[in-house]
Amino acid sequence: MTTNNPRALSVFESLESEVRSYCRGWPTVFDRAQGARLTDEDGHSYLDFFAGAGSLNYGHNNPVLKRALIDYIERDGITHGLDMATTAKRAFLETFENVILRPRDLPYKVMFPGPTGTNAVESALKLARKVKGRESVVSFTNAFHGMSLGSLAVTGNAFKRAGAGIPLVHGTPMPFDNYFDGQVPDFLWFERLLEDQGSGLNKPAAVIVETVQGEGGINVARAEWLRALQELCHRQDMLLIVDDIQMGCGRTGGFFSFEEAGIVPDIVTLSKSISGYGLPMSLCLFKGELDVWEPGEHNGTFRGNNPAFVTAAATLDAYWADGQMEKQTLARGEQVEQALLAIGEEHPEAGTQIRGRGLVWGMKFADPARATTVCGRAFELGLLVETSGPESEVVKVLPPLTVSSAELDEGLQVLAKAVRDTA
Known part of the structure; x- marks a missing residue:
């Protein structure tokens, strides 16, 4: 189904x-999209189990969100608003509080740090350092938190880190859950370094973690490991930051x-699917007592993407007000897990490992290539x-959450x- 027209890709x-x-792995020119399918300019259709790297949880051109966006644009609603108060921002904040924060009893203030995930991470790191008055931040092996310098400093991938071109400082990696295949007690090394005055580890301001490492190879942290990490942070006076940019929403x-x-993390970063429609938007959430910013101390030109506020509010109303989305996602996830396990059983020579949660799954091969x-x-x-994964050894299955059971079966x-x- 690849394009046979070299001119199509020439520019x-x-x-x-x-x-x-x-585009190197998918050498065609895409033209249209709807739901879980993309169509190229030659009319070939593709099932999308990539979903904009997790930024299209509700599919391409979701009709409910598209209608809300078109209506807003047609009435000349504000498009660019910096951090001015707008009706679109108010509607999002009220919906986010009523549908997401209040039912979960989460005590968060909301910050709009800029359009992308790495903007959210940078603001989280800056805030943690400001609150605690310390520079060091602990991250985990195989973590990915973004491509700007602060985010890269807490990212594990050697190839991505090398692109910085300068030393990446004030970040210290620790072993992620099951890094030693269960042979070492959780946080043994981390806690030993914290307690040893001769370890050379500066007292961290915060720890940043993904509950499931997406780019790192679909590494899933156990719930008990995350609870122990939160307890360690509280005991050692460190803030806990959960990067929920790809695994949230x-x-x-x-x-x-x-x-x-x-x-209940101290700070949470969200982006990718928070707008619901693939529009640039990110949030940094933090407990109220951490809101020590001076006005304008952290800003950015595109932190007020009002069309994204519109689709984000419509997303929460349409998919999160009744609790059905979570049940459907878990059911679809079981469907993926069983299919991947069956593939592994069919090919024992491949040495596959299957891991994931919800609707993010990975199939690791013994031969990375x-x-x-x-x-x-x-x-x-x-x-x-x-x-x-660090050697691109994992096939990552990341369909839209709105994918039908039939489409999921077809793709699998x-x-x-x-x-x-x-x-």
């Missing part, structure tokens, strides 16, 4: 920077990925999936054929 190859990446089942563990080959063959068969059958074809 991208001649004019666009070599830094482009996703319902990806793991609950609206926040940390709900299952029963923890196999995952890339499988994704390439899946594209030829009409399915978009990407790899993740294509994935099974791609694995079969690359054996």
Whole structure:
């Protein structure tokens, strides 16, 4: 199903920077999209199990959200508002409080730090350092928190870190859950360093963690590990930051990925699917007592994306007011898990490991190169999936939360054929 027209891609190859990446694995020119499907300019249809890297949890051009957006634009609603008060922002804040925060008894203030996830992470790190008066932040092995310098300093991937071109400082990695395959007690190394005055570890202001490491290879933290981490942070006077940029907004089942563990982080970052429609938007949430900002101390030109506020509010009303989205996501997740396990049983020689939560799943191959080959063959068969992990050794399954059971089954059958074809 790849394009046979070299001219179709010529302007991208001649004019666009070599830094482009996703288009190399999917060499066609996409033109339209609806729900869980993309269509290229030649009319070929693709099932999308990538979902904008998690920014399209409710599918492409969701009709409910599209209608709200069109109505807002047609009445000349504010598009760009910096951090001015607007009716669109008010509607989002009121809906977010009533539908998300209050039912979960979460005591958060809301900050709009800029349009992307890394903006949210940068503001979280800056706030933690300001509150605690310390510079060091602890992150975890295989973490990914963004591509700007502060976020890169708490990111594990060596390739991405190298792109900074300067030393990345004030970040210290610790082992993520099950990093030692259960052979070492949780947080043994971390706590020993904190208590040893000769360890060389500066007292951290905060710890930042993903409950499920998406880019790191679909590494799932156990609920008890997260609870123990929160307890350690409280005991050692460190703030706990949960990066929920890819795993929040319902990806793991609950609206926040940390709900299952029963923890309440001090700071939470959200982006990707918070707008619901793929529009740039991010939030930094934090407990009220941490709101020590001076007016204008952290700002940005595009932190007031009002069309995103409109679709975000419509998303919460449409999908989170009645509690059904979580149940559907968990059911769809079981469907994915069973299909991936069946693929692994069919190909014992591949040495697959299946892991995930909700509607984010990974299939790790013993031969790292196999995952890339499988994704390439899946594209030829009409399915978009990407790899993740430090060696791109994991096939990552990340469909929209609104995907139908039939579409999910169709895509999983294509994935099974791609694995079969690359054996």
